[in-house]
Amino acid sequence: MAQNPLKITDTILRDAHQSQAATRMKTEEMLPACEKLDKVGYWSLECWGGATFDVCMRYLNEDPWERLRALKKALPHTKLQMLFRGQNILGYKHYADDVVEEFCKKSIENGIDVVRVFDALNDVRNLKKAVESVKKYGGLCETAISYTTSPVHNQDYFVELAMRLEEMGADTICIKDMANLLLPVEAYHLIKRLKERVGVPIHLHTHNTTGTGDMVNLMATWAGVDIVDCALSPLANGTSQPATESLVATLRGTERDTGLDLELLSDIAAHFRGVANRLKADGFLDPKVLNVDTKTLLYQVPGGMLSNLLSQLKQANAEDKYYEVLAEVPRVRKDFGYPPLVTPTSQIVGSQAVLNVLAGKRYARISKESKGLLRGEYGALPGEVNEEVRRLAIGDEEVITCRPADLIEPELEKYREEYKDIARCEEDVLSLALFPQVASKFLKNKYAPAPTAAESAENSPRVFYVDDAARTN
Numbered sequence: 001m002a003q004n005p006l007k008i009t010d011t012i013l014r015d016a017h018q019s020q021a022a023t024r025m026k027t028e029e030m031l032p033a034c035e036k037l038d039k040v041g042y043w044s045l046e047c048w049g050g051a052t053f054d055v056c057m058r059y060l061n062e063d064p065w066e067r068l069r070a071l072k073k074a075l076p077h078t079k080l081q082m083l084f085r086g087q088n089i090l091g092y093k094h095y096a097d098d099v100v101e102e103f104c105k106k107s108i109e110n111g112i113d114v115v116r117v118f119d120a121l122n123d124v125r126n127l128k129k130a131v132e133s134v135k136k137y138g139g140l141c142e143t144a145i146s147y148t149t150s151p152v153h154n155q156d157y158f159v160e161l162a163m164r165l166e167e168m169g170a171d172t173i174c175i176k177d178m179a180n181l182l183l184p185v186e187a188y189h190l191i192k193r194l195k196e197r198v199g200v201p202i203h204l205h206t207h208n209t210t211g212t213g214d215m216v217n218l219m220a221t222w223a224g225v226d227i228v229d230c231a232l233s234p235l236a237n238g239t240s241q242p243a244t245e246s247l248v249a250t251l252r253g254t255e256r257d258t259g260l261d262l263e264l265l266s267d268i269a270a271h272f273r274g275v276a277n278r279l280k281a282d283g284f285l286d287p288k289v290l291n292v293d294t295k296t297l298l299y300q301v302p303g304g305m306l307s308n309l310l311s312q313l314k315q316a317n318a319e320d321k322y323y324e325v326l327a328e329v330p331r332v333r334k335d336f337g338y339p340p341l342v343t344p345t346s347q348i349v350g351s352q353a354v355l356n357v358l359a360g361k362r363y364a365r366i367s368k369e370s371k372g373l374l375r376g377e378y379g380a381l382p383g384e385v386n387e388e389v390r391r392l393a394i395g396d397e398e399v400i401t402c403r404p405a406d407l408i409e410p411e412l413e414k415y416r417e418e419y420k421d422i423a424r425c426e427e428d429v430l431s432l433a434l435f436p437q438v439a440s441k442f443l444k445n446k447y448a449p450a451p452t453a454a455e456s457a458e459n460s461p462r463v464f465y466v467d468d469a470a471r472t473n
Helices: 015-021 027-037 052-058 064-074 097-109 128-136 155-168 184-197 213-223 244-250 262-281 295-299 303-315 319-335 345-359 368-375 387-394 412-418 426-434 436-446 453-459 466-472
Strands: 007-010 044-049 080-084 114-117 140-146 172-176 202-205 227-230
Touching (some): 007 244, 027 064, 027 262, 044 052, 044 064, 052 064, 052 426, 052 436, 064 080, 064 426, 080 097, 097 114, 097 128, 097 412, 097 426, 114 172, 128 140, 155 184, 184 202, 184 213, 202 213, 213 227, 295 319, 345 368
Parallel strands (some): 007 044, 044 080, 080 114, 140 172, 172 202, 202 227
16 A cells, blocks of 8 residues: 555546537446446546536536436445536626525535635635535535736745635645646646645646646656546547546556556446547547647647637638737737636637737727626736726726625525526526526426327328328329
């Protein structure tokens, strides 16, 4: 037994397929592997939150709450983990405190053990309610630092932030490196400092977009990190996490030996290799996501943001402007006070960069979301904002300086009343609160009365035989 075994969270059921295949893995493709996954001995399995909630209803015709309950039943011995966007929950705007609390409560009731809470701007005020709620209902609260680089983001900034998160009640602290910007040597020194100054376990989440993910995990391991995120190999690397099996093999026989069974991991990987092949065949897994893209180090654009930019340019028949847009992203980011580029700020900054390039003049058009960001609707921006740009965006409007959610009245009762004809349970109300259009369409179909036998017969497609042709002539 290793003196200090490294613990592993596997992202195969959430971030791995979100990063590589637009979150299109179905529940029916997860469940057959669960018995073996439950035997591995992971610290946790990330399986919910992020984009899974929306995609389940929007594209897969699945109820995300039912997925969670099914996974909990199938994985009784493994902690289930979700990604939670602080005051944004799983959506793209701030919600009232009562909605945040109820969502945390229901997530834990339905099977979540670990809630990773982050804020795109690292504004701790936007984490407060979620942290309180997770702990109130018995969940393990992992607060996350959105990692980035800029003139205002350095080791001192992140260490101080981690200490504030520990004071707030974090059970663990995660370094969330969404674009693989944290380089190996920097990772070593940052982890070292965090282990000296913070008493709770440190969890590292990175990707392999720039090709450094394995080295980052290894250097963090030698620096004393407690837990790292990996993904089983069929959906690992590129815009996803480094491969689980590779790290397990690398640490064998060392003081950080994970103790995980490589043969068992290989068996499970065989199942997900079939899932990956299905995702490729259906066009969701583009081999390009596996390429090393060092442009990320220059432009700080995460993989998901890159695909979003390309999509916007395709719609505008302006794919030739791609590199102009990439070069514009860091300029917009500087004007906006250096927000980390993660949902929703990555979409806001990226879309504004597209508008600037397509218009041929910077800030000739300013998106509603950009105005909101500059007005302080998402929280305090980390660095100094270009006041000229802010004036163009919001004119003489006052900038919000308080916690944005303090300006939002309780909403839950309003949602219950608004959706009383559709919602059959509190979970339905929450789905509708976050994604009203998507959830209302999904739930109407879900609860539609089953057709009678006569209706089914009438609506079923009729097979047309050769003899029928003779009878119709």
